[in-house]
Amino acid sequence: MATTVSPESVTPSPAARPAGSGGRAPRGRRRQWLGRNPLGLVLSAPYLVFVILVFAYPLVFAFYMSFHDYFFAAPGAVVDRPFVGLANFQEVLSDPAVIRSFGNVGIFLLINVPLTVVLSLVLATALNKVVHARTFLRVAFYVPYVTASVAVVGVWIFLFSGNGLVNQILGPLAPDPAWLINEQWAMPTIAIFVTWKGLGFFILLYLAALQNVSEELYEAAATDGAGKIRMFFSITVPGVRSATVLVLLLATVTGANLFTEPYLLTGGGGPNGASSSPVLLMYQRGIEQGAPDIAAAIGVILVIGVLILAFIQRKLAGGDES
DSSP, rough: OOEEEEEEEEOOOOGOTTTTSSSSHHHHHHHHOSSSSHHHHHHHHHHHHHIIIIIHHHHHHHHHTTTBBBOOOOOOOOOOBBBBBHHHHHHHHTOOHHHHHHHHHHHHHHHHHHHHHHHHHHHHHHHEEEEEEEEHEEEEHHHHHHHHHHHHHHHHHHHSTTHHHHHHHHHHOOOSOOOGGGGTTHHHHHHHHHHHHHHHHHHHHHHHHHTSSSSSHHHOOOTTOOOOHHHHHIIHHHHTTHHHHHHHHHHHHHTTOOOOHHHHTTTTTTTTTTTTTHHHHIIIIIIIIIHHHHHHHHHHHHHHHHHHHHHHHHTTTTEEEE
């Protein structure tokens, strides 16, 4: 016996419903823009605004300044700032002081970055094995990082002055002139200071990464007769590779933005520009000498250089591996 089905009893499938007829398509589009939890977008909005105002807008504006004859003017004044193309970059790249500042920061990074990675990893591994006074030791390494540079610069000037404690210990082996007024030793001394001051932060990064390295791997290696050095290079170093990539990137970025230490330790890049940095020159050219377009060009070159270094480090350190 045949069964008749009336058209009213047939319910169209969701896929057959038109997009504008109250179906799920508008909701899907809202989810695509807002995500599964729109509250997360609301909570992250203040930080997004902060990033745009403090980082993105100044960076875009710096690019604009570097291609124009830009100068400071009175608020509300209408002045002509013509487009000059690459003229600012040509002037920057032909300035011996700028070239030397980039060479100085290159020396700084060659000393600071390897020391930071090696010392922070070794000390973090040692602190991870400590049973007694663990909290005290971790705080002791972290205190210099949270202490203002101005507060500790005086101590370092005293230590590395001509009659300082370091020269008294070294005796005839001490350099003459003293460390911070010596063209060959000024930047290496600053690199050691920055390494010591920031070591506590990077130690904490490695300590967090070491918690994810299974103790069973060390037990199995010990059972097979592996020594501590072999376990360090075969288990610890590969186990914290992601943290190493992060430490490399952070140390490079912060080192390339070197400003406070040479400004305070050597009186603004002395002696004879041996400790000047690109950021310090940006301050001197843009603020002290009133040439913000030249300062912006230096900053753009610095940003491009740091991005290239970060890309190379990420590839060499295996940052793309899971």
